[in-house]
Amino acid sequence: MTSSMLILIVALIGIFAYFAGRIRAAGSNGRTHSRPGYHGAYVALSALIPALALVLVWSIAAPIYINGKVHAALPSDLKSDPAIEALSFNSVVGISRGLETIPASEVAAARSGTKTWNEVLAAGNVPVAGDLRPEIISAAQSMNAMTESSRSTLAAIAVAVSLVGGFLGYRRVSARFRARNLVERVILVGLVLCSSIAILTTIGIVFSMLSEAVRFFAVVPPHQFFFGTVWDPRFAAAGSGGAGGQFGLIPLLAGTLYIAFVAMLFAVPVGLFSAIYMSEYASPKFRALAKPALEVLAGIPTIVYGFFALTAVGPFLRDLSSSLNHLVTGDASNFIQAQSVITAGIVMGIMLIPFVSSLSDDIITQVPRSLRDGSLGLGATRSETIKKVVLPAALPGIVGALLLTASRAVGETMIVVLAAGVAARLQLNPFEPMTTVTVKIVNQLTGDLEFTSPQTLVAFALGITLFAITLMLNIYALYIVRKYREQYE
Amino acid sequence: MNMIAETKLEPKQVQTMQNSFKMLGRNVTVHYGAKQALFDVNLAIRQNTVTALIGPSGCGKSTFLRCLNRMNDTIDNCRVGGEITLEGQDIYDPSIDVVELRARVGMVFQKPNPFPKSIYENVAYGPRIHGLARSKVDFDQIVETSLIKAGLWNEVKDRLHEAGTGLSGGQQQRLCIARAVAVSPEVILMDEPCSALDPIATAKVEELIHELRSNYTIVIVTHSMQQAARVSQRTAMFHLGQLVEENDTDKIFTNPDESRTQDYIMGRFG
Numbered sequence: 010m011t012s013s014m015l016i017l018i019v020a021l022i023g024i025f026a027y028f029a030g031r032i033r034a035a036g037s038n039g040r041t042h043s044r045p046g047y048h049g050a051y052v053a054l055s056a057l058i059p060a061l062a063l064v065l066v067w068s069i070a071a072p073i074y075i076n077g078k079v080h081a082a083l084p085s086d087l088k089s090d091p092a093i094e095a096l097s098f099n100s101v102v103g104i105s106r107g108l109e110t111i112p113a114s115e116v117a118a119a120r121s122g123t124k125t126w127n128e129v130l131a132a133g134n135v136p137v138a139g140d141l142r143p144e145i146i147s148a149a150q151s152m153n154a155m156t157e158s159s160r161s162t163l164a165a166i167a168v169a170v171s172l173v174g175g176f177l178g179y180r181r182v183s184a185r186f187r188a189r190n191l192v193e194r195v196i197l198v199g200l201v202l203c204s205s206i207a208i209l210t211t212i213g214i215v216f217s218m219l220s221e222a223v224r225f226f227a228v229v230p231p232h233q234f235f236f237g238t239v240w241d242p243r244f245a246a247a248g249s250g251g252a253g254g255q256f257g258l259i260p261l262l263a264g265t266l267y268i269a270f271v272a273m274l275f276a277v278p279v280g281l282f283s284a285i286y287m288s289e290y291a292s293p294k295f296r297a298l299a300k301p302a303l304e305v306l307a308g309i310p311t312i313v314y315g316f317f318a319l320t321a322v323g324p325f326l327r328d329l330s331s332s333l334n335h336l337v338t339g340d341a342s343n344f345i346q347a348q349s350v351i352t353a354g355i356v357m358g359i360m361l362i363p364f365v366s367s368l369s370d371d372i373i374t375q376v377p378r379s380l381r382d383g384s385l386g387l388g389a390t391r392s393e394t395i396k397k398v399v400l401p402a403a404l405p406g407i408v409g410a411l412l413l414t415a416s417r418a419v420g421e422t423m424i425v426v427l428a429a430g431v432a433a434r435l436q437l438n439p440f441e442p443m444t445t446v447t448v449k450i451v452n453q454l455t456g457d458l459e460f461t462s463p464q465t466l467v468a469f470a471l472g473i474t475l476f477a478i479t480l481m482l483n484i485y486a487l488y489i490v491r492k493y494r495e496q497y498e
Numbered sequence: 499m500n501m502i503a504e505t506k507l508e509p510k511q512v513q514t515m516q517n518s519f520k521m522l523g524r525n526v527t528v529h530y531g532a533k534q535a536l537f538d539v540n541l542a543i544r545q546n547t548v549t550a551l552i553g554p555s556g557c558g559k560s561t562f563l564r565c566l567n568r569m570n571d572t573i574d575n576c577r578v579g580g581e582i583t584l585e586g587q588d589i590y591d592p593s594i595d596v597v598e599l600r601a602r603v604g605m606v607f608q609k610p611n612p613f614p615k616s617i618y619e620n621v622a623y624g625p626r627i628h629g630l631a632r633s634k635v636d637f638d639q640i641v642e643t644s645l646i647k648a649g650l651w652n653e654v655k656d657r658l659h660e661a662g663t664g665l666s667g668g669q670q671q672r673l674c675i676a677r678a679v680a681v682s683p684e685v686i687l688m689d690e691p692c693s694a695l696d697p698i699a700t701a702k703v704e705e706l707i708h709e710l711r712s713n714y715t716i717v718i719v720t721h722s723m724q725q726a727a728r729v730s731q732r733t734a735m736f737h738l739g740q741l742v743e744e745n746d747t748d749k750i751f752t753n754p755d756e757s758r759t760q761d762y763i764m765g766r767f768g
Contacts, residue, residue, distance in 0.1 A: 379609055386567065397623070
């Protein structure tokens with residue numbers, strides 16, 4: 010019996026239990042505490058939850074147990090070397106899977122000796138080593154036998170548990186039984202589980218990055234990483250001491266912050282002023298049209314912005330600088346590179362405008378109308394009201410929104426790859442290329458690699474640093490936004 | 499100016515009326531979109547008098563009040579017709595600067611709405627935007643006299659630089675009155691100024707309205723008959739967007755001409 014069949018059967022028992030509970034509750038004398046639906050749901054849950062929990066635990070535990078048995082049964086000469094042991098275990102697993110798909114007649118032929126195992130397995134598309142040892146075959150067969158018996162045992166037990174659970178639940182159904190409260194509690198637990206999945210995943214991500222980062226720091230001392238000013242992971246620089254390269258975070262961090270800063274320089278005024286226009290001046294008709302249009306910008310994949318930078322903004326800035334130079338000095342060489350901090354900054358700024366304007370617009374509209382009326386009623390003009398009452402009232406929220414936007418700018422990758430290049434340089438000229446932490450993470454993790462050398466492990470150290478930066482930005486932003494909310498509620 | 503013909507008043511008569519009255523609304527109509535909220539209201543506001551506007555909810559009294567300093571301009575799709583004059587000058591005339599009008603006709607709102615600034619800055623806000631004071635001393639003077647006039651000075655003089663939002667509801671409303679007074683308006687409009695206040699705070703605000711009367715013309719919208727009887731000298735009764743009658747408060751509350759007024763005051767509807 011396959012596990013999907015099993016789950017189907019248990020589900021059918023659950024449906025049956027639901028109707029049984031419903032009917033029993035509806036048939037009981039007098040007014041029941043809970044409506045029949047709750048009784049039905051209670052009976053169904055008591056049939057389903059224990060059985061499904063058992064299936065879940067079993068299907069995690071059984072393979073572990075079986076694998077242990079197979080390992081133990083391997084001939085001792087194969088177990089001497091861990092690498093060989095892993096290899097032969099893998100072939101056991103491969104063959105056991107293959108045996109399930111190969112027709113029984115073929116297997117019988119192999120057993121009786123009319124065909125060799127190699128022929129049979131090869132015909133069944135199972136890759137096998139040239140010298141197939143009989144122990145491997147028998148191990149695979151015993152593995153299949155164990156899996157099969159485990160499956161049927163599970164099926165029997167699960168169906169039994171489900172029936173017993175359903176029966177016990179059914180017996181509890183009575184007029185005074187508080188099925189509603191119990192069902193509500195189960196729903197609550199379900200909701201809590203769902204929300205903890207998101208949190209647990211975050212924690213899991215952090216830990217997986219942390220453990221790899223720790224391995225990196227075992228090879229490269231932290232001070233070289235955090236305070237190093239040279240990023241050159243490929244080749245050992247003279248005198249750097251054989252770590253296989255220099256992993257200085259500073260040039261990347263500087264590039265990240267610099268490009269994010271330029272982006273914010275473009276996005277904040279434009280976004281903020283458009284938010285003010287949208288929330289204070291625009292007619293409802295225009296607003297209904299323009300706001301979604303602006304938010305469409307937020308849905309454009311960042312790689313598309315990257316194209317825009319590469320084909321339009323970058324060349325434009327380069328040509329512009331060359332013409333300017335020609336006008337002023339007569340020398341037509343360009344002082345802005347096509348790939349530069351300013352190209353990436355401008356395009357990233359365009360990407361961020363909808364975030365700034367949409368978030369700020371929400372916050373500005375949250376400022377109570379009564380404050381605007383109060384100011385207008387005193388004879389203040391619209392712009393005075395906005396400048397002196399609305400914006401100061403909304404300021405903490407706007408700062409929070411800007412911090413959230415900044416953390417997006419820090420994490421942005423594709424625009425930078427295409428618009429600012431991949432050269433890790435430490436310099437101040439916005440017309441020259443620079444690169445960011447995220448770009449280098451991509452660089453270090455693309456291609457064929459094994460996760461043992463510092464060249465790849467450094468990506469995790471970079472990742473955790475970036476994570477820490479954006480986490481701090483977000484926490485601070487949320488803190489400010491929350492503080493702001495308390496003012497009006 | 500065909501309205502004059504409609505109301506059948508001689509130009510000379512109009513002139514006399516406009517001189518004796520602070521504000522005069524003639525044939526005032528208001529539409530919110532397609533819905534008409536006010537029908538040909540003719541109402542005079544006398545100088546240094548408290549005029550109470552009463553009537554059941556939705557009768558148009560707040561709408562009329564908000565016409566008096568053109569606060570209805572801030573509401574989309576609101577159209578005002580007819581003529582409203584302030585000392586003989588049409589306030590809906592294109593030549594009128596609405597900012598200047600609102601400096602002359604101040605407003606206190608239903609819910610206390612102090613700005614999220616210090617008490618001092620709340621009061622100094624109006625003078626600042628209108629450039630009424632130059633030096634710090636002038637500002638201090640205006641803030642102090644306004645707060646004294648609003649009867650709040652003694653309670654807040656030691657904490658002028660704390661947030662205005664930290665005051666109690668009644669104090670906040672008096673702060674809003676001080677804020678309106680600081681601009682030295684001629685008329686103060688109050689839109690149910692006590693509806694969010696407890697009885698003690700209400701009593702203080704009513705006392706304040708009494709005192710303000712000597713210097714300002716006050717128009718107050720209220721739902722409380724007792725409040726109208728206590729604070730006002732003239733009362734106007736609105737119903738379904740129409741002015742039912744307007745007369746001395748004593749007369750309205752003891753012997754109204756209209757049965758609808760009688761019914762409303764006796765609590766038979768509204």
